[in-house]
Amino acid sequence: MHLAGEHLKRQIREEALRLGFADLGFSRATQLEGDAERLQAWLDAGHHAGMGYMANHFEKRTNPARLVEGALTVVSLLYNYKPAEPVLSERFPKISRYAYGQDYHDVLRAKLNALFDFIKRDLYPQLEGRVFVDSAPLLERSLAARAGLGWIGKNSLLIHRKLGSYVFLSELVLNLDLPTEDVPAYNDRCGGCTLCIDACPTTAILSGRTVDAGRCLSYLTIENKAADIPEEFAGKTEGWTFGCDICQEVCPWNRRPGAHDEPAFVPSAELLAMDVDRWRSMEQADFSRLFKGSAVKRAKFSGWQRNFSFAQVSCF
Incomplete structure (x- = not known):
């Protein structure tokens, strides 16, 4: 049975890599x-801010078997999104690298469904x-670490030895044994490095x-639904208008990994051609067209305007 299981794993891995995933592991x-x-300590400290949903379904968060009846195995998969030219994260208004192209939820879900169908059709009916x-x-991130895909860094992100942290995480939860x-989820390969902690302009990274x-600027510019960003962060956004990559930009583990080759994650020519004057005069129709099918639409036009106005303080 063990040999048969290893054979199945190899076939699943081969198909996942063919579909474009960069690595995968099993737990x-x-x-x-x-x-x-x-998780409970984080919630008790109020560090989830306005994300009240993080306190919901507590048992399911810490036990994937509660999400899928009869589940035996979690397949954790990584997909590289590091861009070759991160220009949208280097000039105002700065956009997090994960949101350059099409919404990763849609892109990866299609690939996961294809992998699931392959396993059911060709390997395990x-x-x-x-x-x-x-x-x-x-x-x-904990599931991926337990599957041998890396460790939880000091910035709370999963770090893969070869891919760094510019990776999307996704899962198959299966009844396949x-x-x-x-492996232990908290193996530490960060050592004494504190670059991410030192670089965070809002001191969001804790012990x-x-x-x-x-x-966190990512929360303040995406999940934050308040009409205004707290004034204590004025002048500290460093131009970030949707998300933030600062703690990843300084991480030594992100220096060597190569760029992705996923066409869906390439920014449009129109987005690359935007300048400050065009951003300032952008209206709802422009926003909808420019970010059609993009994760940036999560902020909505009103959120983008709020973020843009607030971030200007850091740049002009």
Whole structure:
């Protein structure tokens, strides 16, 4: 059975790589030991800010088997999104690298469904399960680390030894019993480095590999639904208008990984041609056209305007 399972894993890996995934790993669909305590402490401290949903479905967040009946294995997959030319993150208004092209939820979900169909059709007709792309109460980074795909960095992101942290995480939770890695989720390869902590302009990165979301520029410019960004952060955005990559830009593990080759993640010519005057005069119709099918639409036009106006203080 073990040899058969390893053969199935190789076939799944080959198909996943063919579909464009950069790496994948396998872990048991069981309780994530220690994560319940860490999650509860983070919630109790109020570090989830306005993301009240993070307190929902607590048991499911720490045990993937509660999401899918009969689940035995979690397949964690990584997809590289590091751009060859990160110009949209280097000039005002700065956009996080993950949002350059089409919404990754849509791109990866199609690939996950294709992988699921392949396993069911060609490998295991009795397959049952679900696919997830940041779409369920799963502790994705902990699952990926347990599957041997890296470790949780001091900025709370998953870091892969070869890919760095510019990777999208996604999962298959399956009733297929496969050999798994199940390595400790908090192996530390950051050592004494504190570059990400030192570089964060809002001091959002805390000890214990956690982040105070209420101080994080990514939260403040995306998930934050308030009409205004708190004045204490005025002049500290460094031009970031949708998301923030500062803690990843300074990370030594992101220096060597190569760029992605996914056409869907390439920014449009119109987006690359935008200048400050065009951004300032942009209206709702322009925003909708420019970011059609993009994750940036999560902020909505009103949120973009709020962020743009606030971020100008850092640049002009």
